[in-house]
Amino acid sequence: MGFLDFLFGKRKQEQPKAQPKAVSKTPVQSVREPITPKSVNPQEKSMSSKPSIPTMEPFVFKSDCHQRYENGNEVMGLQQCVRTVSVEKNTNGCRGYKLNPGDGYIVKVFNDDLGKPNMSDKPMRIVSRTADKVELRGFPIEAQTPFGWQEVDYRDYGFTVYYTNGKVSKCVLHMFDRNVDLEYRKSDASAPLKITVNSNTDSQSSQPSVKAIAMGAPFRFSFDVTVIKQYYNQRSEQIKLEDKVIATMIRTANNGNIMINFSNLSILKSKGVIQTNLSLVPDFSYNQDAEGDEFASAEINNSWAAMSSGKEYVSLFQITKQKGNMVSFIINNLPGDQDFYYLIMFRQ
Structure with a gap:
C-alpha cells in the first residue's frame, strides 16, 4: 500500500467502521469554530451597529x-x-x-x-x-x-x-x-432708544406725537374702550360691555404720572376686568417700523413682588400711532395663577 493509498484509499475503506457520531462531530467543530468564535456575543454586535442619535447641550x-x-x-x-x-x-x-x-x-x-x-x-x-x-x-x-x-x-x-x-x-x-x-x-x-425731554412741549391741546409722549411730554386723549380676554394658549374672546365706556388718558406735567380714568368703572369691575382707575409711571422706549407706525412701550410692575402680591397689576403699557390714529392698550393681570389676562384697548 502506497503512501497516497494510505491517505485516500485506506481511509475511505476504514471510514464506515468508525462510529458515526465521532466522525460527524469532528468536522463540524473544525468548520464552525473559525467562523463563529465563542467569545463573540451576537447581541453586542447588533448593538454596536445601531446608529447614534444626535444630541445638543441644553x-x-x-x-x-x-x-x-x-x-x-x-x-x-x-x-x-x-x-x-x-x-x-x-x-x-x-x-x-x-x-x-x-x-x-x-x-x-x-x-x-x-x-x-x-x-x-x-x-x-x-x-x-x-x-x-x-x-x-x-x-x-x-x-x-x-x-x-x-x-x-x-x-x-x-x-x-x-x-x-x-x-x-x-x-x-x-x-x-x-x-x-x-x-x-x-x-x-x-438697547431701547432713550430720548431727552423737550421742555418746550407743554401744550395738552397740540396732540403731541408718540415720540414726544415717549420723551415725557404732557398730553390728553379720550378713547373708546374695548376689552379682550386673552388666554395663554392663544385663544381669545371679546368681553361684552352693556354700556359704552370712555377712558380719559392724561399727563399734566413733563415726565409726570399718566392717569387713566374710566367713565363707567363699575361695568369693568362687574366683569372682573379691572378694579380701579390708574396712575402709571411708565419708562417708555420708542420705536418706528418700516411702515411709519410709531410705538411707545413700557414694561410696568414686572417683578416677583407684583406677581406674588395677591393684587391685580398692569404689566405692559403701549401708546401707538397707526395709520394716523392714536391707539393704546394695557395688559392687566389678575391675582393668582390665571391662565389668561385682560387686554384693555383704547381707540380714538
Whole structure:
C-alpha cells in the first residue's frame, strides 16, 4: 500500500467502521469554530451597529430684540423687548403631552414683558446638526385639550439654533404652515432708544406725537374702550360691555404720572376686568417700523413682588400711532395663577 493509498484509499475503506457520531462531530467543530468564535456575543454586535442619535447641550438664551419674517420678508420692524428662549432635555416628559421621558427636547419661549410663557412648550427632535447650527422639528403627538387627548401635528413648528464660537448667537422659531419665522437676537445695539425731554412741549391741546409722549411730554386723549380676554394658549374672546365706556388718558406735567380714568368703572369691575382707575409711571422706549407706525412701550410692575402680591397689576403699557390714529392698550393681570389676562384697548 502506497503512501497516497494510505491517505485516500485506506481511509475511505476504514471510514464506515468508525462510529458515526465521532466522525460527524469532528468536522463540524473544525468548520464552525473559525467562523463563529465563542467569545463573540451576537447581541453586542447588533448593538454596536445601531446608529447614534444626535444630541445638543441644553441652554437658556436672553434675547433683547426679535424680528418677524413673513414669506421671507421683514415685517413690523425690529421689536426691542426681552424674551427668554430655552431648549431643555426631555428627562421627565412634558406637561400636557403624552411624551415618553428621554424623547427629544422641550423648546420654550418666555415673554418677559408679561411674566408669562410666550407660547406653549413644544416637544421637538433634532433633525440635523453641524458645528454652527442645530435644527429641531416638532412631530405628531397627543396633547391634552378641552375635548380630551387629541393628536396634534407639531411638524408645523421648527426651531434653529445658531452658534458663534461655541455660544448661542440667535434662535429662529419657524411656523411652516404660515411661512412665518421669529428670529430672536441679542445685540448691544438693540438697547431701547432713550430720548431727552423737550421742555418746550407743554401744550395738552397740540396732540403731541408718540415720540414726544415717549420723551415725557404732557398730553390728553379720550378713547373708546374695548376689552379682550386673552388666554395663554392663544385663544381669545371679546368681553361684552352693556354700556359704552370712555377712558380719559392724561399727563399734566413733563415726565409726570399718566392717569387713566374710566367713565363707567363699575361695568369693568362687574366683569372682573379691572378694579380701579390708574396712575402709571411708565419708562417708555420708542420705536418706528418700516411702515411709519410709531410705538411707545413700557414694561410696568414686572417683578416677583407684583406677581406674588395677591393684587391685580398692569404689566405692559403701549401708546401707538397707526395709520394716523392714536391707539393704546394695557395688559392687566389678575391675582393668582390665571391662565389668561385682560387686554384693555383704547381707540380714538
